[in-house]
Amino acid sequence: MKFTSTEQYIATDELSMAVNAAITLQRPLLIKGEPGTGKTLLAEQVANSLGKRLIQWNIKSTTKAQQGLYEYDAVSRLRDSQLGDDKVHDISNYIVKGKLWEAFESDEQVVLLIDEIDKADIEFPNDLLQELDKMEFYVYETQKLVKAKQRPIVIITSNNEKELPDAFLRRCFFHYISFPDHDTLKQIVDVHYPEISKELVQDALELFFDVRKVPGLKKKPSTSELIDWLKLLLADEIPDDILRTHDTRKAIPPLHGALVKNEQDVELLERLAFMNRRQQR
Numbered sequence: 001m002k003f004t005s006t007e008q009y010i011a012t013d014e015l016s017m018a019v020n021a022a023i024t025l026q027r028p029l030l031i032k033g034e035p036g037t038g039k040t041l042l043a044e045q046v047a048n049s050l051g052k053r054l055i056q057w058n059i060k061s062t063t064k065a066q067q068g069l070y071e072y073d074a075v076s077r078l079r080d081s082q083l084g085d086d087k088v089h090d091i092s093n094y095i096v097k098g099k100l101w102e103a104f105e106s107d108e109q110v111v112l113l114i115d116e117i118d119k120a121d122i123e124f125p126n127d128l129l130q131e132l133d134k135m136e137f138y139v140y141e142t143q144k145l146v147k148a149k150q151r152p153i154v155i156i157t158s159n160n161e162k163e164l165p166d167a168f169l170r171r172c173f174f175h176y177i178s179f180p181d182h183d184t185l186k187q188i189v190d191v192h193y194p195e196i197s198k199e200l201v202q203d204a205l206e207l208f209f210d211v212r213k214v215p216g217l218k219k220k221p222s223t224s225e226l227i228d229w230l231k232l233l234l235a236d237e238i239p240d241d242i243l244r245t246h247d248t249r250k251a252i253p254p255l256h257g258a259l260v261k262n263e264q265d266v267e268l269l270e271r272l273a274f275m276n277r278r279q280q281r
Contacts, residue, residue, distance in 0.1 A: 001050055009045040010187045018175035028132055028154035033177030036222025039157040043113035056113045057099035063120050065127030068098040069137050091141050104148040112152040118161040125168035133171055192227050207253055221259040229258040
């Protein structure tokens with residue numbers, strides 16, 4: 001079974017080819033792109049469309065690679081020994097399995113999502129090289145080798161906050177999700193709001209792309225923010241003609257808080273609008 005667009009997710013031909021190529025090569029798929037372009041959602045839709053369980057490992061700045069394999073809970077063992085609990089004699093009672101172990105021991109092939117790998121320490125990717133390559137790791141406390149029963153489909157996302165090591169990149173199939181063009185965004189909107197007015201979508205998209213083109217924006221609005229903005233426009237019943245006659249040179253967009261997410265960008269849009277109003281007097 002090949003991955004293609006689903007009822008909930010519009011995938012370009014290039015993205016579908018990248019997913020299927022990574023599955024064929026049995027290599028992790030490294031997905032980069034602007035925040036809000038659907039990288040995490042991609043893993044969910046791959047799992048759903050292929051009928052596989054999704055195991056999600058959300059990476060934070062404090063996450064260590066070892067946590068994905070297992071952790072030894074020495075504190076609990078010490079406490080139980082003080083209480084005279086018999087289970088202290090079996091160290092395996094204090095081994096906490098991580099997401100990779102969970103994926104490796106599954107009888108059925110799963111989709112393993114390692115989400116936002118670039119948030120972690122720079123050594124994090126290197127610490128997983130062998131585990132993701134050979135699909136096995138050793139538990140020193142129990143002297144046990146854990147080997148994948150079924151090689152999982154591994155999808156790794158990155159927002160490009162840090163450069164990833166070359167040795168790690170060499171083991172991955174890479175795809176960058178480019179920001180969708182006008183027609184692709186229309187398809188994405190149709191998936192979320194199939195009954196929405198075509199005129200509203202057309203006018204909203206033109207205004208949305210105008211905002212993205214403003215030079216000097218610290219954070220350009222993303223696909224997910226467009227979806228939120230349209231939801232607000234529908235909820236507040238904003239008339240189509242307000243968007244159609246709106247001039248970004250004179251004022252910032254209605255309900256702009258869904259699109260612009262920091263005060264510097266709001267001030268930039270307000271300053272540009274003020275300057276344009278003065279020039280037109």
